[in-house]
Amino acid sequence: MTVQKLYAGVTLRETRTRLGLTQKAFAERLGVSLPYLNQMENNHRPISAAVVLRLAQEFGFDVTELTTGDAERIVSDMREALADPVFGAAVPPLADLRLAASNAPALARAFLNLHRAYRQTHERLASLDEALGRDGASLRPSPWEEVRDFFHYCDNYIDAVDLAAERLSQAWGPGGDPVAVVTDQLAARGIAVATGDEAAIRIYDPQTRRLTVSARVAEPTRRFQLLHQMALLTQNDLLEATLDLARFQTPEARGIAKIGLANYFAGAALMPYRAFLAAAQQERHDLERLADRFGASIEQVAHRLSTMQRPGLKGIPFFFVRVDQAGTITKRHSATRLQFARFGGGCPLWNVHRAFEMPGRFLRQLAETPDGVRYLSLARDVSKPGGSFTAPVRRYAIALGCEIAHAPQLVYADGLDLARGFQPIGISCRICERRDCHQRSVPPLERHLRVDPDRRGLLPYVIAE
Known part of the structure; x- marks a missing residue:
């Protein structure tokens, strides 16, 4: 198994600034040379295990902050935004996206804001009556x-x-x-x-x-x-x-x-x-x-x-999401590596969509995302009656889950084989790289397709390698 190197220069630099230390003083406290610290802060070198240990010992630093936070979310959001056909086939490699998220998070967020404004403008123009009915409409996120x-x-x-x-x-x-x-x-x-x-x-x-x-x-x-x-x-x-x-x-x-x-x-x-x-x-x-x-x-x-x-x-890093019957996400948060679709629908293989079929029951699912990360996901309907016969019932379902390493701390993992039986799920079909999914609704935007009119499999096309 390949171990991903830890690049967290922005977090390291922000920590030093918050402590009011110069690079020289910070390097001495960490037991490294000044050039080595400079390289780590600029993401030219990964943060070593020894430095992580010194951060915890010297400053009581919560080392989980080095591997969680904005970077993973920004990378996920940029991947989804870049899957938009407006960018064509020139999609930057994942390594470049991680570098941007780590070294220039403000620039990455500006890009995401720009893409969001573009999409909202495109959707506004697609509805002529809405466009004509709005005076002074501006390019702002909702x-x-x-x-x-x-x-x-x-x-x-x-x-x-x-x-x-x-x-x-x-x-x-x-x-x-x-x-x-x-x-x-x-x-x-x-x-x-x-x-x-x-x-x-x-x-x-x-x-x-x-x-x-x-x-x-x-x-x-x-x-x-x-x-x-x-x-x-x-x-x-x-x-x-x-x-x-x-x-x-x-x-x-x-x-x-x-x-x-x-x-x-x-x-x-x-x-x-x-x-x-x-x-x-x-x-x-x-x-x-x-x-x-x-x-x-x-x-x-x-x-x-x-x-x-x-x-x-x-506590345990959980993801939490609430959806309505149309699959629209009305609440979302993830302290895990799992991120939710910002545009379009979510993965239909996720158990949260089945919760409406079995009200009052907790549904458990062992799931694996395309990046190979495994999760325990719990889903349940949370319909809300209006308090009278004539009042409408608001129907929602929620999902709560964590990465499989934390699953033994949940009562919902009891009786499950945490080593096998994982169902493949994705974020949304537009950016999912799975080639053989029987529930795929649209082809992935980052892949070429082969169409053979004389052959039909699960899909009317074949996703190229």
């Missing part, structure tokens, strides 16, 4: 996509917000009821909390200082919505400071992000980091037991597990 990328590249972990939520949770303690505490704290601010039969899940009237939460929703949702409003009312300065650092391009993106940060605070308060991490390890990441323990929903627990990336106290 607010939703901009916010989703913000959380994606923050590793879905916002440290200051997480810590503030953890401090609030101390008011009710382990196993305590946050509803009573939050209600009392809001009452002390002159805000009355009530339940109502409105269609809206949560309504806050700043004039009457009255917060109404729908009685139709499940109890975990009520707790979550109370904590969400608590964040908006008591943590506004923190949320606004975080938004200032993000520098969103539009007021709409900033507004959506503020809702996302309040949601983050609510989940982190309902499931405080240290207590939740300890419980997850104790319960072997059993979603149902964790949901009962913290008064949360299955989806809330799965989402929270994907945020456990606090430096120095990291």
Whole structure:
């Protein structure tokens, strides 16, 4: 097996800058020569095991930060963008993409922003009525996509917000009821909390200082919505400071992000980091037991597990995704090497799409992506009734998974043969390199095709080597 060399010059340079050390002083602390450090910081040499060890010993550095983070995500996003036919057949090799992601991440993100703007302009022009109906349309990412990328590249972990939520949770303690505490704290601010039969899940009237939460929703949702409003009312300065650092391009993106940060605070308060991490390890990441323990929903627990990336106290790196019945990804995050399709549909062989067929059941899948990485994937439907016969049911499915090395720490791996039986899956057909997939919908954009009218196999064409 080929061992991939570790190039992390940008992270190494940022670490030195954060510590306020010169290259000479940093090299001495690491026990290497100045030229050697310079070569590592510029990705002319890989980071050796000895240097990784010294980083941990001298500075308490979480060495997993050298191999995770933006680089893998940027490479995956660039590969998918470059599969667009607009670039033709001149696709840069993978080594060049990794070099760009490591050495020039800002330039790589600028390229991705440019390609996103191109696609949105192309789609806008394809719909003439939309193009004519918009005055002053600009080449900007959609607010939703901009916010989703913000959380994606923050590793879905916002440290200051997480810590503030953890401090609030101390008011009710382990196993305590946050509803009573939050209600009392809001009452002390002159805000009355009530339940109502409105269609809206949560309504806050700043004039009457009255917060109404729908009685139709499940109890975990009520707790979550109370904590969400608590964040908006008591943590506004923190949320606004975080938004200032993000520098969103539009007021709409900033507004959506503020809702996302309040949601983050609510989940982190309902499931405080240290207590939740300890419980997850104790319960072997059993979603149902964790949901009962913290008064949360299955989806809330799965989402929270994907945020456990606090430096120095990291949990298992999970991927988390939520899809609707059309296969559209409505939530996505990955702390693993698995990345999700940004354009087009996902892989139909992934078990998350089968969850709608078997509601109320956990589906397990051993999966292998084209790069040879193996995963344990867990899927379940999380349909949400509207609370009355006439109300529509919102139907979603979620998937939570990790690389197979972490699988023994999950109760869902029990009884599975973790050495075999892996199903090949991809990201999307457009960039999947598998030649013999029976579910392929479109040919891969990076490969040539051979078409023989006198021969028909699984596909009406043959993908060339």
